[in-house]
Amino acid sequence: MSAAERYFEDYPVGAVFTGGPLAVSEADILDFARRYDPQPMHVDKAAAEAGPFGGLIASGWHTGALMMQLFVAHFLSPASSLASPGLDELRWLKPVRPGDRLSLRVTVLTARVSRSKPDQGILTSLAELLNQDGEAVMSLKPVSLLRRRPTR
Amino acid sequence: MSAAERYFEDYPVGAVFTGGPLAVSEADILDFARRYDPQPMHVDKAAAEAGPFGGLIASGWHTGALMMQLFVAHFLSPASSLASPGLDELRWLKPVRPGDRLSLRVTVLTARVSRSKPDQGILTSLAELLNQDGEAVMSLKPVSLLRRRPTR
Numbered sequence: 001m002s003a004a005e006r007y008f009e010d011y012p013v014g015a016v017f018t019g020g021p022l023a024v025s026e027a028d029i030l031d032f033a034r035r036y037d038p039q040p041m042h043v044d045k046a047a048a049e050a051g052p053f054g055g056l057i058a059s060g061w062h063t064g065a066l067m068m069q070l071f072v073a074h075f076l077s078p079a080s081s082l083a084s085p086g087l088d089e090l091r092w093l094k095p096v097r098p099g100d101r102l103s104l105r106v107t108v109l110t111a112r113v114s115r116s117k118p119d120q121g122i123l124t125s126l127a128e129l130l131n132q133d134g135e136a137v138m139s140l141k142p143v144s145l146l147r148r149r150p151t152r
Numbered sequence: 153m154s155a156a157e158r159y160f161e162d163y164p165v166g167a168v169f170t171g172g173p174l175a176v177s178e179a180d181i182l183d184f185a186r187r188y189d190p191q192p193m194h195v196d197k198a199a200a201e202a203g204p205f206g207g208l209i210a211s212g213w214h215t216g217a218l219m220m221q222l223f224v225a226h227f228l229s230p231a232s233s234l235a236s237p238g239l240d241e242l243r244w245l246k247p248v249r250p251g252d253r254l255s256l257r258v259t260v261l262t263a264r265v266s267r268s269k270p271d272q273g274i275l276t277s278l279a280e281l282l283n284q285d286g287e288a289v290m291s292l293k294p295v296s297l298l299r300r301r302p303t304r
Contacts, residue, residue, distance in 0.1 A: 032217075035217075035221070036217040036218070036220050036221045037217070037220050037221070037224055038224060039224060039228070039230070039233060041235075052235075059220070060236060061213070061216055061217045061220045062217075064213055064216065065184075065187075065188040065189070065213045065217065066188070068188050068189050068211070068213045069187070069188045069189070072189055072190060072191060078191070078192065083204075083244075084212060084244060085243060086241070086242045086243040087242045088240060088241060088242070089238070089240060090238045090242065091237060091238035092235075092236060092237060092238055
């Protein structure tokens, strides 16, 4: 489940990383939502079917957690991933429904060496989560703090 | 666990809503991270103790899910909560560690009636998650789509 050994230098601006698909089941949607986001559209099948989405949809935070599962497996590297200070412009674009298969596409937007810690670099990327029809269901711009490649 | 019956009109700009605390256990941190964010600082106690955080810390997406649990219980109302198109400026400010107790403070920043759907309103808020020492561990600006109060 872990990505290749990569360092800050291995993520040039414009590089694209992909991974998936990851299947989402009804049980997954219900389990996550009962604990963290127990709104009717996420936990009550009958209410969800009668509501504006016409059926159960995943919590947006569940969708984000699934994005992170793919982001750890296919973008970040255990050799260099240090932390994230945050993210910007998260958009939930389409509902995620039981049976959907989600894939990740990450494009590096900016990459700069840290001024305060010159052995670290800061990436911003565009992460897009796509369903089995190629539609973006979520997009966001995460910031990632990475180790630079060690010098010998 | 659900908030009072509230409609768009019950969230004026400047209003503050609070809730919590919610305790975070080591088992919670490990369970979430093993599934969605299996990086060493979240799933490997020995590696985390030797690393820059000096111990296990919660996945940022877990922290977000816990924020949502409080947001559903203390801010959103089942009477009016419809959906969220997204959020901006999410910041992970401090690590969340086993034993932390997290509370939520939400301040309404903007509130406007939807132009396309005049029975709905759009809120932006500042959501802050605080630990037992009153330190903000996460902040974000969610957008919430709510029903307006029905006219009789």
